[in-house]
Amino acid sequence: MARILVVDDEIGIRELLSEILYDEGHTIELAENAAQARAARLRARPDLVLLDIWMPDTDGVSLLKEWSSQGLLDMPVIMMSGHATVDTAVEATRIGAVDFLEKPITLQKLLKTVAAGLARPVVRGSQVTNARMPVERHAFEANQPLVTSSPVMAVADIAPEPNHSLLGSISLDQPLRDARDEFERIYFEYHLGRENHSMTRVSEKTGLERTHLYRKLKQLGIESSRKKNLAS
Template identity: 45%
Template sequence: MSEAYILVVDDEPDIRMLLQDVLEDEGYQVALAGSVAEAKAQRRSRRPDLILLDVWMPDGDGISLLKEWGDDEGLPCPVVMISGHGNVETAVDATRLGAYDFIEKPLSIEKLLITLNNALEAARLQRENVGLKRHAGTVADPVGDSATMVNLRDQVQRMAQHDTWVLITGEPGVGKQTFARLLHARSARRESPFIVVSVGSLSGEEAIAELFGSEQGEHVRYGLLEQAAGGVLFLDEVAEMDLQTQGRLLHALDTQRITRIGGNQPISVNVRVIAGSQYDLAEAVKQGHFREDLYYRLNVLPLTIPPLREHPEDIPELLECHMRHLHQQEGLPPRAFQRPALERLQQYHWPGNVRELRNLVQRLMILGSGDEITRDEVERTLSGQPQRAEEGGEGTVAIPDLPLREAREQFEREYLQQQLERSEGNMTRLAERVGLERTHLYRKFKALGIDPKRVKSDS
């Protein structure tokens, strides 16, 4: 947090200079504005991490400016109001409009610094919570004590000590984003944002606007590169990025400067890039689908995540970890694997890797019954067959004790989740497998509470 960028907006030059001296002594970067117009210009030129905003200024007031910024894509960062003419009504208005706090003049420097630190920490925690929600359903750190996993964690630890770009490759579901988050957590940028770019969901001008931001009149939209300032930009499935965006991104990151769409002022950016791909980028370069210069820039520090079938000794620990995680996060009843069941799972080839393992554990916890999981139950689950009733005799199907509508929804949810996993999150392939149009599929997902993006969350 010591390098946070703070915008100080106050019409009194002495107070501006005092705050600049104090904040720079504390290690913050500081920009100054003495009016509403200057504040707008400074906010446009660079996304601040925090704004100190005076209420009264010669060309307007801070409360109106706070409301304007809140209406325009939401407040870009925590805002702390300061005023020598404050009252309870003004403080209430500021808080209602999203201000983090309201401090009266004359300023207590000690109180001010505590407030700023708390505001920056609250913003960091909020970013982490958003990231965790998007990453929900997965275990936070790579699991396993095999020689393979120990070596991978050692590589990540060494890579974390440098600020070079990293390319993480591996089959779908091996946990590329999990290792990227581990690398970020062990680096000097750990206190700064970790921003995920789902490259496959972007195309053309949409991708450029999402990455670089845009300007139109007073309206400013901060792109993902600015949001990742000081931290990490994770390019999920970077091979799916179109060539135009690849070129523009490479130039921006090499020069550490971007220009928003509709803007004309270059903006400094400082981010570390970690890219993930299930494809052979060298082959993509040969085929003309990926820029050679970007490939070599990314491939300075390569990290290859092997498939789960190459370290089956980690499977028991992975099963236990995901069982515990699902019990804690979703309240599912825990169960124990019998030894023959564990042996069968260690022999399985796991085409979907760790993501498939997690989904299998979830199915066994939701649809199974009894405290223990048998080899026969594992076989049926792996083959996609319905669970047999414990007491219904051979070949009978367990009938859930639910109303017909809820039972049908449960079946549809489980069926579509399995098919989505087998289609590796590809909606076109999924539509072909299940015989439904994509529009109908998306409506089904919404009605059943299925997020198709979660299939890629541990890619």
């Protein structure tokens, strides 16, 4: 599972890419312009960025140059465009982009390019590692607790804890998609209860745009839960 930042000024493209990558198990953060992308990059370095070239405030190539000059290009960046020339794609690659996706983007091409981007080694200071942060994945597979550099921060991040007895009720003797739906149902019901059914706060907590959140709740059969409270 990786944290992917999708930067595109077209809401339809953002939602489509978000939905596809979310269903693949990734955590998605969205930005509609360079300003939001800068803030997202500083807030938490993503494992991979899908960056549109043509945007209203600052184009993607300029933002790529900015990150490179500031030493912030320590994650794979895949450029996207439906109108870019070969020269633009070459320039982006020269600056540091790892690949280029031409719109309209096919599902197979998207997943293949993202997988290749996440598999590429990235430089963080003097160390070289993979975008997927394998140490965290291996700790999960070994069923060992993750150790953070700041115990105080770790406690703050996990409190209050979800009801783990509910998580234990998920049967592992069923198809992955069904098990994932059960987990997502518990996950969203937990956040809805915690945020008093405020869709704005649940959207912020889960990292999903409201339209995607509404669609996901309806898909999971908990649409009625959000109708009980209109505080959002």
